[in-house]
Amino acid sequence: MPEFDVVELEPADHLEPGTEAPDFTRPLVTDEFWEDRSLADLVDGQTILVFTPMIGSFVAKYVWDELAERGWLEREERVVGITASTPYGISSFLDENDLPAEVVADPTNEIAAEYGIGHDLDGMTGIGEPRLAFVALDADRTVESIWVADEWPEFPDYDELEAELGLE
Template identity: 75%
Template sequence: MPEFDVVELGPADHPEPGEEAPEFTRPFVTDEFWEDRTLSDLVGDGESRTILVFTPMTGSFLAKYVWDELEERNWDERADRVVGVTASTPYGVKRFLEDNDYPFAFFADPGNRVAESYGIDHDLDGMTGISEPRVAFFALGDDRTVEGTWVATDWPDFPDYDALEAELGLE
């Protein structure tokens, strides 16, 4: 197993339950196509709840671990909609979906601006100007109101998935 240091990320300034999630427009990538979509268009299309899952770039072990866990737990069947947000390009996301056959779609955010607007970005050690999102989960109502959250405080950090499912209403 690779060795790495656990890094404390410090406090995050993310939206809390009851607050409105920041709006954004980014390429929305599925296993078939991609196109620019706004968050409002996605959450306001009649589904009652959307869960945004922020992970680092799709080639990272953190992203793979999180999405494998969500697929194994059948989140695609238990939630109205589960959507990833990653600091990868649409091409990278498309490859990730093809390689893993996940039933999820992703917003591609290679500039990491969405994570910045959610207050969950962190700089990568030793890489000036390069950042990625923390692992984070936001349950959103159809009006973009945050209904539940979990945000990593360390790198790497993963939630207690049973507790997370209770927090996000997936019990």
């Protein structure tokens, strides 16, 4: 039995396939540095945006461990995380977990809100984080596919997700 309650989230009004992903500029953090980058700068061929809750949460840790184990961080497709954490927190997480990942710091959660996948934490208006979500973009920032959690916590079937995203 889990030691936490599974919470059904309100329906998300997220981007749909065929729509253009909104551009943004935020700090991109790696295990070596961080600097402001726009989504337009990041998209290079197929790009997978991985929205996770706060970077230190068990949900984020599980997702990044799973993606590393499955080889997503070494693929031709670019994988970019987005979380409502500061660059300092992200940098520490990547270093402590030896992850060669790129993660966008969005402590105000504005990107998730603009993409329609933000949610308030435990009913605290104005205090939010992204739902777990995977957004596949083509070279023109057009959404090819999207998976968004309906519950907290909820994880995708990674085999099905890889097939849907064309990562098999």
